[in-house]
Amino acid sequence: MGRRADRQNKPGERDMEEKDILILAIESSCDETAAAVVRNGREALSNVIASQIALHTQFGGVVPEIASRKHIEQINQVITGALTEAGVSLSDITAIGVTYGPGLVGALLVGVAAAKAIAYAAKKPLIGVHHIEGHVAANFITSYPGQLSGRSAPASAKPKLEPPFVCLIVSGGHTHLVIVKDYGEFEIIGRTRDDAAGEAFDKVARAVGLGYPGGPKVDQAARDGNPHAIKFPRAKVEGAPYDFSFSGLKSAVLNHINHAKMTGEAIHVPDLAASFQKAVVEALVNRAILAAKEYGYDKLAIAGGVASNSALRAAMIEACEKNHLYFYYPAPILCTDNAAMIGAAAYYEYQKGIRHGWDLNAVPNLKLGER
Ligand code: KG4
Ligand code: ZN
Numbered sequence: 001m002g003r004r005a006d007r008q009n010k011p012g013e014r015d016m017e018e019k020d021i022l023i024l025a026i027e028s029s030c031d032e033t034a035a036a037v038v039r040n041g042r043e044a045l046s047n048v049i050a051s052q053i054a055l056h057t058q059f060g061g062v063v064p065e066i067a068s069r070k071h072i073e074q075i076n077q078v079i080t081g082a083l084t085e086a087g088v089s090l091s092d093i094t095a096i097g098v099t100y101g102p103g104l105v106g107a108l109l110v111g112v113a114a115a116k117a118i119a120y121a122a123k124k125p126l127i128g129v130h131h132i133e134g135h136v137a138a139n140f141i142t143s144y145p146g147q148l149s150g151r152s153a154p155a156s157a158k159p160k161l162e163p164p165f166v167c168l169i170v171s172g173g174h175t176h177l178v179i180v181k182d183y184g185e186f187e188i189i190g191r192t193r194d195d196a197a198g199e200a201f202d203k204v205a206r207a208v209g210l211g212y213p214g215g216p217k218v219d220q221a222a223r224d225g226n227p228h229a230i231k232f233p234r235a236k237v238e239g240a241p242y243d244f245s246f247s248g249l250k251s252a253v254l255n256h257i258n259h260a261k262m263t264g265e266a267i268h269v270p271d272l273a274a275s276f277q278k279a280v281v282e283a284l285v286n287r288a289i290l291a292a293k294e295y296g297y298d299k300l301a302i303a304g305g306v307a308s309n310s311a312l313r314a315a316m317i318e319a320c321e322k323n324h325l326y327f328y329y330p331a332p333i334l335c336t337d338n339a340a341m342i343g344a345a346a347y348y349e350y351q352k353g354i355r356h357g358w359d360l361n362a363v364p365n366l367k368l369g370e371r
Contacts, residue, residue, distance in 0.1 A: 021350065024093045025343030028111030029103025029131045031062045033074040037086035038343030044141050046085035047340040050074040053213060060212050068106035075114045090122050097346025100128035101366030108362035116358060127346045128356040132174055132368050133184055135303040136167050137345035138330035161328045166297045168288040171304030172198035177242045177291050183348035186369050189291060190242025197280055197306045200246040204253050204276050208269050218273045219309050225270030227278035230256060234279055242287050249279050277311050285315045292325050301328035308335035
């Protein structure tokens with residue numbers, strides 16, 4: 001309705017509708033310290049991410065103790081940055097959303113403590129968000145500052161994604177195929193039996209000396225490689241058509257490397273990267289398409305860090321077109337860890353009346369759908 005008449009905008013401040021719901025969201029579950037302001041669950045007014053990747057690279061992976069310390073150092077300026085970038089002040093914010101699990105306990109605690117302190121001091125409702133629910137909700141953000149205003153989906157997709165739909169969640173710690181029945185309501189129909197997809201990328205990258213984090217490095221190297229150069233196995237889980245298994249593939253890659261070392265053959269990293277990536281992408285795409293068709297949904301979305309993989313996105317677009325499915329994917333920056341996705345998920349939790357108390361704690365192994 002009407003613009004707020006009771007206050008004058010300061011320079012750089014945004015006009016807000018009175019009915020707008022603004023979530024200040026905080027994410028610190030792993031190695032990114034992030035804060036964002038999200039309007040009405042769909043529009044990221046800001047999305048500030050302080051990445052610690054460079055710090056952990058020298059150790060070949062995330063060191064939990066270092067991650068927690070770095071979060072403490074960064075969190076206040078990241079939150080202030082998110083408010084400033086959005087052109088709002090704390091008094092404009094409707095509620096505070098924060099990731100409280102799953103993740104590294106010491107890392108999660110930093111975000112949860114910051115969110116509780118702000119919510120308490122500013123008398124705002126507090127909403128704890130499941131990290132993976134956040135990844136899925138990245139698909140709801142149709143407007144993003146800078147690069148991607150408007151849509152995060154190809155022309156063939158309906159502009160605004162709403163449940164129900166099938167979602168393939170592929171991150172460093174999770175590989176799940178779910179039916180998103182409603183906002184925040186999931187039915188898990190498939191999961192990995194061993195490594196997560198991102199974990200497989202990271203391990204293979206380490207084995208060929210590409211460094212951490214492996215996913216983007218493999219993605220990059222694969223662009224110059226032949227995906228048919230090496231035949232790697234495609235594992236199926238007996239009696240579970242929607243489950244994944246990547247440990248056999250990972251072992252096959254390691255065997256290939258060892259064999260080459262023993263026989264003195266050179267390893268062609270781009271070919272290996274492309275062949276490995278093709279095996280992962282095929283497993284992901286085939287099961288996701290099968291799920292959408294068998295369960296009778298016409299919308300398919302992807303989420304999580306691996307969803308930014310260029311080969312996966314290309315293969316999904318092609319398969320969805322062939323199978324007459326609408327395909328949704330977040331902007332790459334919204335696939336990897338960020339707080340805008342937490343703000344989008346928190347908005348729908350808020351609409352449902354979910355509020356957490358001051359006893360909200362980090363839950364490192366929080367299950368999807370638990371509140
Ligand atoms: O979702 P995310 O940022 O953190 C977790 O919640 O785990 O996912 C991180 C994972 C890492 O394993 C990383 O290697 C992988 O996502 N990843 C990628 C790409 N970008 C990130 N994997 C494949 N291709 C990419 N372009
Ligand atoms: Zn994540």
